[in-house]
Amino acid sequence: MSAKVAFLGLGVMGFPMAGHLKAKGYDVTVYNRSPEKAKLWVDKHGGKSAPTPAAAAKDQDFVMMCVGNDNDLLAVALGPDGALAGMAKGTVLVDHTTASADAARKIYAAAKEKGIAFIDAPVSGGQAGAENGKLTVMCGGDAAPFERAKPVMDSYAKMTTLLGGSGAGQLTKMVNQICIAGLVQALSEGIAFAEKAGLDANLVLDVISKGAAQSWQMENRGKTMVERKFNFGFAVDWMRKDLGICLEEAKRNGAKLPITEIVDKYYGDVQKAGGTRFDTSSLITRL
Structure with a gap:
């Protein structure tokens, strides 16, 4: 690959995603807020690191971001030393952070002023999906830059899809998280019911996972729950x-999310009980 790619943010998702880019032959420069993590990545994969997002983004064809939240994202993209400060006209900025549609549209507008394309592209598949290069990437933005960036994203994805204009990727990721919240709560209740009924919960999961109750959550988290x-x-x-x-988005668009509101509060209970770093399947601990 002749394309030069910067990857900004080397957390549990970004670290392996950037590694797949290097393995595919891209010329990769990385940035991470803690330089030690960037050094660890370079020691493992090769490539280069840079001290700021702007420095990492300089002279790159594509810049990929995967950070924590809206505030982190806006700082890394739009700050004085942010990605857009280092990018040239005609290049493409891609964001894999799960953030708000408002943040995506703000960066899209700022990038467009500079002649830079922006794609909001949150991912689903978790740490295992990132490590195995099997993520689902949900994209919002303009078609032409999406087509240019798609082969880069395909380095760590099993599906990469453009769903609409700027913000559509983030809105689709919201649908994803709404569905997961309800599924995990139902799975928790089902397993807890099976246990109370004196059934072999693992055997029950083996049976019902072959029928209409089957889901990714059941297949991947049921037995560990x-x-x-x-x-x-x-x-x-x-x-x-x-x-x-x-x-917050539902308040703006008028959607009703009664189950999501309840499950969000249940996750609050898990936090209060000390499970802040437990994975999402820990909803069962409440039961």
Whole structure:
């Protein structure tokens, strides 16, 4: 690959995603708020690191971001040393953070003023999906830059889809998180019911996972929930951040999210009980 790519943010998702880019032959420069993490990445994968987002973005064809929340994202993209400060006209900025649609539209507008394309592209699939290069990428933005950036994103994705204009990727990720919240609560109640009824919960899961109740959550988290193991990457703190974004957007667009509101409060109970870093399947601990 001749394209030059910067990757900004080397958390549990960004670190392996950037690694897939290097493995595919891209010329990769990384940035992370803590330089030690960037050094660790370079030691493992090669490539280069830079001290600021702007420095990492300089002379790159594509800049990918994966950070924590709206505030982090806006600072990394729009700050004095942010990505747009270092990018040239005609390049493409892609954001994999789960953030608000408002933040996406703000960056889109700022990038457009500079002649830079912006794609909001949150991902689903968790840490395992990032490590295995099997993420689902939900994109919002203009078609031409999406087509240019798609082969780059495909380095760590099993599906990369443009869903509409700026913000459409983030809105689709909200739908994803709304669906997951309800599924995990139902799975928690089902497992707890099976246990109270004296059934072999693992055997029950084996049977019902072959029928209409089957889901990714059941296949990947059901048995670990029975074992009360909750160390699979996507923490309750992050889920509450995401559900907060969903609930705020629902206030604006008039959508009714009664179950999501309840499950968000249930995750609050898990936080209060000390489960802030448990993964999202820890909802069962309430029962």
